Amino acid sequence: xxxxxxxDFSGRLERARKKMAENGFDAxxxxxxxNMVYFSGWSAYVGGWPIWxxxxxxxVEGEPTFILSKMHYDILKxxxxxxxxxxxxxxxxxxxxxxxxxxxxKEKGLLGGRLGxxxxxxxxxxxxxxxxxxxxxADCAGVIFDSLRQVKDAGEIEAIRKANDIATVxxxxxAEVIREGVPEYEAGVEILKAMLEAGSDTLETMSLHGNFxxxxxxxxxxxxxxxxxxxxRWDGYATxxxxxxxVGQPSKALERAQQVTREASSxxxxxxxxxxxxxxxxxxxxxxxxxxxxxxxxxxxHGVGLGEGHEAPLIQEGETLILEPGMVFTIDxxxxxxxxxxxxxxxxxxxxxxTETGCKVLSGYTRELVVV
Numbered sequence: 001x002x003x004x005x006x007x008d009f010s011g012r013l014e015r016a017r018k019k020m021a022e023n024g025f026d027a028x029x030x031x032x033x034x035n036m037v038y039f040s041g042w043s044a045y046v047g048g049w050p051i052w053x054x055x056x057x058x059x060v061e062g063e064p065t066f067i068l069s070k071m072h073y074d075i076l077k078x079x080x081x082x083x084x085x086x087x088x089x090x091x092x093x094x095x096x097x098x099x100x101x102x103x104x105x106k107e108k109g110l111l112g113g114r115l116g117x118x119x120x121x122x123x124x125x126x127x128x129x130x131x132x133x134x135x136x137x138a139d140c141a142g143v144i145f146d147s148l149r150q151v152k153d154a155g156e157i158e159a160i161r162k163a164n165d166i167a168t169v170x171x172x173x174x175a176e177v178i179r180e181g182v183p184e185y186e187a188g189v190e191i192l193k194a195m196l197e198a199g200s201d202t203l204e205t206m207s208l209h210g211n212f213x214x215x216x217x218x219x220x221x222x223x224x225x226x227x228x229x230x231x232x233r234w235d236g237y238a239t240x241x242x243x244x245x246x247v248g249q250p251s252k253a254l255e256r257a258q259q260v261t262r263e264a265s266s267x268x269x270x271x272x273x274x275x276x277x278x279x280x281x282x283x284x285x286x287x288x289x290x291x292x293x294x295x296x297x298x299x300x301x302h303g304v305g306l307g308e309g310h311e312a313p314l315i316q317e318g319e320t321l322i323l324e325p326g327m328v329f330t331i332d333x334x335x336x337x338x339x340x341x342x343x344x345x346x347x348x349x350x351x352x353x354x355t356e357t358g359c360k361v362l363s364g365y366t367r368e369l370v371v372v
Contacts, residue, residue, distance in 0.1 A: 007153065016144065019147060021060055025060070027116070028144065028145075029116065031117075032046045037236055042079040042081035044069075052069055054067070064087070065088070066086070071093070157326070160351060162235075163238055164232075168241075169195070171230065171365040178245045179247070200232040202232075223248055225246055225344045237304075243366075244370065245371075247372055255369065257294065260293075261289075262368070265348050267284070278316070278321045279315075299314060323354050326353070328362070333347065
């Protein structure tokens, strides 16, 4: 889906250069994936060397350079990337790219320098860099990538808000199509259809009853607790947004767990504000659930954005990161209740954005008990 560009890419580069200088890096070596999208508005297919070498080299001084296969360059030219008319070096699949990569690094004065690489960079690509120049230091620069992406600008916040609006429509549809006797895959298809019709970029969801991606033919049964956990995207930016749907009136134990979880959400929203450590939010959630007899066994929240699933900031024990306005993350209190048909969590997951005075909830679907 094409969207009008709303992001300050040149500003991102300037902030990256500042952080590189502060952390002693000469350049960032960016692979295909979310970070490439963040800097360029486009990404090659994910997969490192030797499948493909797809890199965006961002030096402290000078302009970025793409190194791409010819196929990926043709795809780049068809994109809306603001860098598609810039410095792009290409190779043919099967070529030895060592010499070309060395040439680019030499031109930029990076031989013998310190490159900031992603935490999940393919090992074979790291070996390639070492082979072309043993004096190059390729060090993890996750601290830079995370610090840049975890504070969203106005365009990013708007994109995530729209993703949440899409997921809200899908949650409404879930409450209509989940019924006793309906196959799980049939409900899943209807939920995905609702997401696409509402504007989602992708056929993507986290889970439906914990098993959506397997498209089970199993039919919903009375007593099921369905976990509808959605990851709609708008312009590449995702939400992570969950509710439970109860097939038939739940037991008193389940109803109480859902009520406590709902109350926990509201209380946690009040805690989130700039200037506090991330772990303070997690600790509050853990203590609140424990006080009411439940164990919060997962981190209370995580960042959302261009990544697949969890990204910075992580709202968990030991995370001393200070919350800032513009950070967007989930609030996900809940617990597991033994004796269910399946080990489905009772949880309510929402996206919030930290504001100057507190936080704003971006996901608007009801947190009340949903019984079908």
